[in-house]
Amino acid sequence: MLLADVARTLETVSQTRARSAKTAALADLLRRTDPADASALVGMLIGRVRQGRIGVGWRTVVDLRSQIAPSKEPGLSVREVDDALEQIAHTPSGAGSAGVRRDLIGSLFAHADSAESDLLARILTGEVRTGALEGIVIDALAAATDTPATVVRRAVMLSGDLGLTAELALREPAALADVGLRVGVPVQPMLASTSSSVEDAISTAGESSVEHKLDGARIQVHRDGDDVLVVTRSLADVTARVPEIVERVRALPIRSAIFDGETLLLDDDGAPRPFQDTMSRFGRHGVPDSVLRPWFFDVLHLDGTDLIDEPLRVRRGALADVAAQHLIASTVTDDPAAAQRVLDEALASGQEGVMVKSLDAPYAAGRRGKAWLKVKPVHTYDLVVLGAEWGSGRRTGWLSNLHLGARDPEGVAGEPGGFVMVGKTFKGLTDELLRWQTETFPAYETRRTTHAVFLRPEIVVEIAIDGVQRSSRYPGGVALRFARVKGYRPDKSPAEADTINSLQAQLR
Structure with a gap:
């Protein structure tokens, strides 16, 4: 398939909000796709190539494109682009490596016509934002293969890879129904929605497990014999960095399992240390100078039996049987007053709030529904950084005031599939964070002015607010009230940022 075909389809997608x-445009493209190209194509459609980061900066791409005139005819195939990206990603670092990467990219641009050149530049810089988000691609794949969307969605969640699922669907659609849990293959985690109070949460979920919401890092742990795999919320492998967790899981009286849980650092008094301390610990190799402890709240597989479709009450029972010492404490209740007491206890111990989980719900991998509800007294949202303004006074020379964006999945604010600005803040930024921003943000730069640097929407930051207010200043119609930075969330992808809809709901 020619890259020009992809460019035409994405142009159609970007011009409609429906x-x-x-879905129809993408389904037509997928029907014409060779299964061998499916994984590469999906990566290009969602703006996340299958090779991940390939070590090529935005400036290099822009400079090369400006120097090479487009071809008069389309000349690139999806497979050729993918092969080149593979070579670039595996080019050894060292003397001459930058030149090799430049030559490979230059060759691509030399064979691309104008439309292909534009799309290629956006693929290389992560700028493919046309509303072709994963959910729409899943629907399109279902339509292209005449398969129920629920079957495709489940296969994606259990395989953890939309590209590989697309390849399987195009080769043998019936095989999607056979995709199941595999120990050692990370699963997209079940997600929680937000509830304004424990009373509302209990009313929605019914009899529930009410648990402390730890201010830690989500982990998923797989064990197969002596082999242990630990991955983060984004399914990044951190096994080598957490030997203490590996050791604890190996000590459990089991043969195989998939656990879901959290980990965090505690201070000498047993209170949780700041989230950034936990994340910093994930970034260090070698002998740890601080010890992470796992707390599990779910089990998806145990000793040859898949539990993902069992209700939570069954899963919690199985977890208590094999890992009671690592089990997050739970109060089972349908009484709002009892749930409120758990919330009060959680806050008093320094935790974020509580999770209210329906005891009758299965584990819905990758989904954010009403079966799990989080209750936190302070409104916090995961937003993306769209830009930063240069500071003044004591902050002169540092990138300071952040431009914050909420995810706009349905184009309700006029930019389909993109991010819409909802406010600015410089509050909560320590000197350490200001220094980090100034050093880090240029790597994500798309353009700059005298006063600000504008970024690709890839950096997620947790923002605490007192609420929102109506605003005609921003396209989403809302602005943040008293926004302040809680911390950056390297464990979360932009696709997990909160939506403009969730902010607008606070106006009601």
Whole structure:
């Protein structure tokens, strides 16, 4: 398939706000795709190539494109682009490596016509934002293969890879129904929605497990014999960095399991240390100078039996049988007053709040529904950084005031599939964070002015607010009230940022 075909389809997708039209256009493209190209194509559609980061900066791409005139005819195939990206990603670092990467990219641009050149530049810089988000691609794949969307979605969640699922669907659609849990293959985690109070949460979920919401890092732990795999919320492998967790899981009286849970550092009094301390610990190799402890709240597989479709009450029972010492404490209740007491205890111990989980719900991998509800007294949202302004006074020379964006999945604010600005803040930024921003943000730069640097929407930051207010200043119609930075969330992807809809709901 020519890259020009992909460019034409994405142009159609970007020009419509109707989800059905986007789905139809992408389904037509997928029907014409060779299964061998499916994984590469999906990566290009969602703006996340399968090779991950390939070591090529935005400036290099822009400079090369400006120096090479487009071809008069389309000349690139999806497979050729993917092969080149593979070579670039595996080019050894060292003397001459930058030149090799430049030559490979230059060759691509030399064979690309104008439309292909534009799309290629956006693929290389992560700028493919046309509303072709994963959910729409899943719907399109279902339509292209005449498969129920629920079957495709489940296969994606259990395989953890939309590209590989697309390849399987195009080769043998019936095989999607056979995709199941595999120990050692990370699963997209079940997600929680937000509830304004424990009373509302209990009313929605019914009899529930009410648990402390730890201010830690989400982990998923797989064990197969003596082999242990630990991955983060984004499914990044951190096994080598957490030997203490590996040791604890190996000590459990089991043969195989998939656990879901959290980990965090505690101070000498047993209170949770700041989230950034936990994340910093993930970034260090070698002998740890601080010890992470796992707390598990779910088990998806145990000793040859898949539990993912069992209700939570069954899963919690199985977890208590094999890992009671690592089990997050739970109060089972349908009484709002009892749930409120758990919330009060959690806050008093320094935790974020509580999770209210329906005891009758299965584990919905990758989904954010009403079966799990989080209750926190302070409104916090995961937003993306769209830009930063240069500071003044004591902050002169540092990138300071952040431009914050919420995810806009349905184009309700006029930029389909993108991010819409909802406010600015410089509050909560320590000198350490200011220094980090100034050093880090240029790597994500798309353009700059005298006063600000604008970024690709890839950096997620947790923002605490007192609420929102109506605003005609921003396209989403809302602005943040008293926003302040809680911390950056390297464990979360932009696709997990909170939506403009969730902010607008606070106005009601």
